[in-house]
Amino acid sequence: MTVTAVPVQRRDKVGWGDLVWLTWRQHRWSIGGLAVLLGVGAVVCLVVAAVVRNTGRVDMLGVIGVYGLSQLAAMAPMGIGAVIGVFWAAPLVSREYEQKTSVVVWSQDLSPARWTLGKIVLLGVPAVGLAAGFGSSALVLARAVNSTFPPEWQPYQPFQQFVFEASPLVQIGYAAFGFGLGLALSALTRRTIVAMALTLGGFIVARMVVAIGWRPYYQTPVREVWPYGEDSERPYGQLAQDHGLHVDGGYLDAAGREVDFPMVCARTSTDGNSFQKCMADHGVVSHFTDYQPVERAGTFQVIEFFVFAVPAVALLVFAYHWVKRSHRI
Amino acid sequence: MTTVVESVDTTALAVRTQGLGKRYRTKWALRDCAFELPAGRVAALVGANGAGKTTLMSVLAGLLKPDEGTAVTSGRVAFVSQDKPVYRHFSAADMLRMGARLNTVWDQTRAERWLERFEIPLGKACGKLSGGQQAQVAFALAIGSRPTVLMLDEPLANLDPLARREVTAELLTEVEETGMTVLLSTHVVAELGGVADYLLLLAHGRLLAGGDLDELLARHVLYTGPKSDVPPALGTVVEARHRGNQSTFLLELPEDQPRPVVAGQWTERPVTLEDYVLAQLAATRKGIGA
Numbered sequence: 001m002t003v004t005a006v007p008v009q010r011r012d013k014v015g016w017g018d019l020v021w022l023t024w025r026q027h028r029w030s031i032g033g034l035a036v037l038l039g040v041g042a043v044v045c046l047v048v049a050a051v052v053r054n055t056g057r058v059d060m061l062g063v064i065g066v067y068g069l070s071q072l073a074a075m076a077p078m079g080i081g082a083v084i085g086v087f088w089a090a091p092l093v094s095r096e097y098e099q100k101t102s103v104v105v106w107s108q109d110l111s112p113a114r115w116t117l118g119k120i121v122l123l124g125v126p127a128v129g130l131a132a133g134f135g136s137s138a139l140v141l142a143r144a145v146n147s148t149f150p151p152e153w154q155p156y157q158p159f160q161q162f163v164f165e166a167s168p169l170v171q172i173g174y175a176a177f178g179f180g181l182g183l184a185l186s187a188l189t190r191r192t193i194v195a196m197a198l199t200l201g202g203f204i205v206a207r208m209v210v211a212i213g214w215r216p217y218y219q220t221p222v223r224e225v226w227p228y229g230e231d232s233e234r235p236y237g238q239l240a241q242d243h244g245l246h247v248d249g250g251y252l253d254a255a256g257r258e259v260d261f262p263m264v265c266a267r268t269s270t271d272g273n274s275f276q277k278c279m280a281d282h283g284v285v286s287h288f289t290d291y292q293p294v295e296r297a298g299t300f301q302v303i304e305f306f307v308f309a310v311p312a313v314a315l316l317v318f319a320y321h322w323v324k325r326s327h328r329i
Numbered sequence: 330m331t332t333v334v335e336s337v338d339t340t341a342l343a344v345r346t347q348g349l350g351k352r353y354r355t356k357w358a359l360r361d362c363a364f365e366l367p368a369g370r371v372a373a374l375v376g377a378n379g380a381g382k383t384t385l386m387s388v389l390a391g392l393l394k395p396d397e398g399t400a401v402t403s404g405r406v407a408f409v410s411q412d413k414p415v416y417r418h419f420s421a422a423d424m425l426r427m428g429a430r431l432n433t434v435w436d437q438t439r440a441e442r443w444l445e446r447f448e449i450p451l452g453k454a455c456g457k458l459s460g461g462q463q464a465q466v467a468f469a470l471a472i473g474s475r476p477t478v479l480m481l482d483e484p485l486a487n488l489d490p491l492a493r494r495e496v497t498a499e500l501l502t503e504v505e506e507t508g509m510t511v512l513l514s515t516h517v518v519a520e521l522g523g524v525a526d527y528l529l530l531l532a533h534g535r536l537l538a539g540g541d542l543d544e545l546l547a548r549h550v551l552y553t554g555p556k557s558d559v560p561p562a563l564g565t566v567v568e569a570r571h572r573g574n575q576s577t578f579l580l581e582l583p584e585d586q587p588r589p590v591v592a593g594q595w596t597e598r599p600v601t602l603e604d605y606v607l608a609q610l611a612a613t614r615k616g617i618g619a
Contacts, residue, residue: 008436008475010433021426022430026418103392104416104470107391108427108431
């Protein structure tokens with residue numbers, strides 16, 4: 001080994017290029033791994049979509065088939081935010097604490113605040129980029145599959161969960177939220193495994209609560225009412241053909257109040273007529289269906305984005321200040 | 330109370346603290362700590378386990394915020410913590426590359442020379458190096474950043490005896506060549522022989538004694554003689570031990586007075602660093618002078 005004399009290097013400050021070097025050197029496997037996985041997936045989606053559009057055929061790809069592939073592709077975006085939160089963000093600060101390397105990296109000419117900001121930008125931007133990119137490719141394939149069906153039978157509809165959530169804007173919200181949640185828990189717990197577990201749990205709970213309990217009510221649902229009676233049933237599947245988001249349904253009395261389904265009618269009725277009479281006796285006058293019209297899907301995606309992006313920003317700001325505050329003067 | 334960390338403008342001082350305090354919840358790890366460390370010294374920070382050595386260094390390195398008082402260091406500070414942490418997936422060369430990237434001043438030649446001196450393979454992942462080798466990588470990173478104050482927490486802890494001697498020798502060479510100030514902590518006093526020329530003695534989060542080592546030791550003397558309740562000369566008793574028919578006194582002699590001459594059955598011998606430190610620590614444990 002020979003040591004050649006290199007002059008002492010002097011600069012004004014540690015720049016972004018140096019942070020890029022550090023971030024890539026530390027996280028190249030997790031960044032590269034997810035990027036390759038999603039990149040290959042996206043390319044496959046786009047190629048298959050192009051073939052489907054040009055040939056109009058979906059009877060390819062053997063057992064899985066184009067439809068199966070498109071379903072897989074549409075489901076994948078559900079997990080991207082969680083993967084980013086659990087594997088990219090949750091170990092970010094805690095692993096430095098656990099291996100005591102925080103002492104090393106923060107005692108160079110780099111403040112913890114600058115380090116944290118660097119990691120947020122240099123990992124956060126690729127994270128939302130990958131999520132948005134893959135979501136768009138999955139949607140391209142879904143639309144290509146749709147194009148082979150007549151409009152009323154198209155399998156992918158705007159309010160369908162996979163399709164709704166694969167939208168790039170929504171994906172950016174999820175990825176940012178996952179990243180922010182992971183980073184905040186990482187800084188707070190300083191334990192990688194704990195942070196990863198809590199991030200996974202927290203992300204799933206947040207997504208479920210929003211998807212089930214909140215999303216249907218972003219705007220006041222439209223209520224459709226029609227009389228209850230033998231021949232006045234709304235044709236089955238009509239709502240499904242409207243492709244709106246079903247929120248609620250049931251029975252109304254003459255005053256328009258919601259009535260619980262009279263269970264006694266189901267038990268005691270012997271035929272259709274007696275059943276309808278029983279229902280009428282219990283005050284049932286009409287059906288109703290509450291739903292979100294399909295035209296609202298775009299607005300809902302914007303709302304969903306903000307529902308996740310706003311907490312994401314709050315979590316990132318918290319993590320930044322938490323790391324900054326607990327160290328350095 | 331305001332806490333200020335700024336750079337010392339005079340070149341004569343490397344570190345100055347005033348009323349420095351740091352507490353973890355309600356327990357003070359460091360309290361009312363005041364000292365001045367002249368530039369260019371190799372100072373030993375000595376104290377029992379839990380005396381506050383690591384806390385003091387972390388505060389001086391800017392990694393912990395003091396709760397009271399001020400700590401002032403001149404110029405660039407490099408700190409190697411007790412665990413000598415390195416990135417396990419980085420090679421030694423990567424660690425130096427990181428040093429070059431994350432420091433405004435970087436001396437690649439000096440850092441490489443250190444690794445070469447201790448025969449550390451440059452290409453191997455740090456996680457696969459021995460604990461001693463990892464420590465050398467951590468030292469090389471600190472040396473390469475050309476600090477004006479280099480702080481090493483228990484630097485020799487996981488080195489073999491030969492490496493200890495070599496590391497201290499190399500450190501002294503670096504001090505000579507660059508004029509940097511070194512502050513190293515240890516609870517093994519014997520390690521410091523011939524290395525440190527300045528002493529900072531911590532006990533229970535407070536500074537017990539500090540100053541130039543030669544002056545400090547010259548002011549103290551050890552008397553051994555027949556059993557007695559009083560020492561054979563004037564001075565402050567740092568430690569008195571009585572065993573059988575024999576008494577031993579470690580005395581701090583009054584300042585600006587000639588060294589007393591004792592005769593008869595009393596024998597006098599110079600105080601070593603170890604005598605002094607152990608006597609001081611024992612005294613704080615017994616509560617004398619506290």
